[in-house]
Amino acid sequence: MTMLTVTASPSVSDDARAVPEDTAAPCDIAVRDCRTEGDTLALRASGALDHFTLAPLRVVLAVAPVYGYRHLLLDLAGLSFCDSALLAVLSHWCMRGRSMEITAASRQATRLLRLADAHTWLMPPGATERWSSAGGGF
Template sequence: MSTSSTSPILSAPPAPGDISGHSPAPPGADTLHVRLRGDIDHFSAAPLRAILTAAAAHGRTRLVLDCADVSFCDSALLGALALWRGGGRTAEIRDAPPPVRRLLALERQLGAPA
């Protein structure tokens, strides 16, 4: 997995959900930065799950998730976060728009870890 501050981990034309990531930290550092855009659902979250799985395998323990440009999200985002947190890793959600805030609020109301 290539992580650099100048090129995204995943680069594709904007589709229903566009996920790009980078980490300004050198390889081996603990933080992974990922930016989400558009609609995040079961299909568009697949690259996110792959990025998180690879980052965890390379020793990343902290995720910073920029959600400023998310227009829709469903439980697929929660599933990806649960996958990440399953190994005791931490996640910070930044710039959550209303769809993300509503989903996270629902998660808290249901008693799931936030």
């Protein structure tokens, strides 16, 4: 499997581009390990996610339903920063009748999701118990 990193830098432009993982700038947001199985899309995000750096994730999630993906598995363990723009993107995904699960979350992502009480409006029933027992979720 070839691993690609989709990166975007707000100082360069808002367009997304695919580059080999080892050439990605360390400060860029990256969507890594984009895997699929049936109607499930599994993504791993890393770096800092805010209004400007969310462009790659927005693109991936905008295109995914066109190809039949209705369920999202999202690993946020590699995030060093995230703000309410992430909540908006995730909410947009779920408001369209699609489902998602956060399989892991960094301390920063966990804090944001807890402050927003996201498990009550974003996650499937029973998911918070599984994440808590796994130690990586919120």
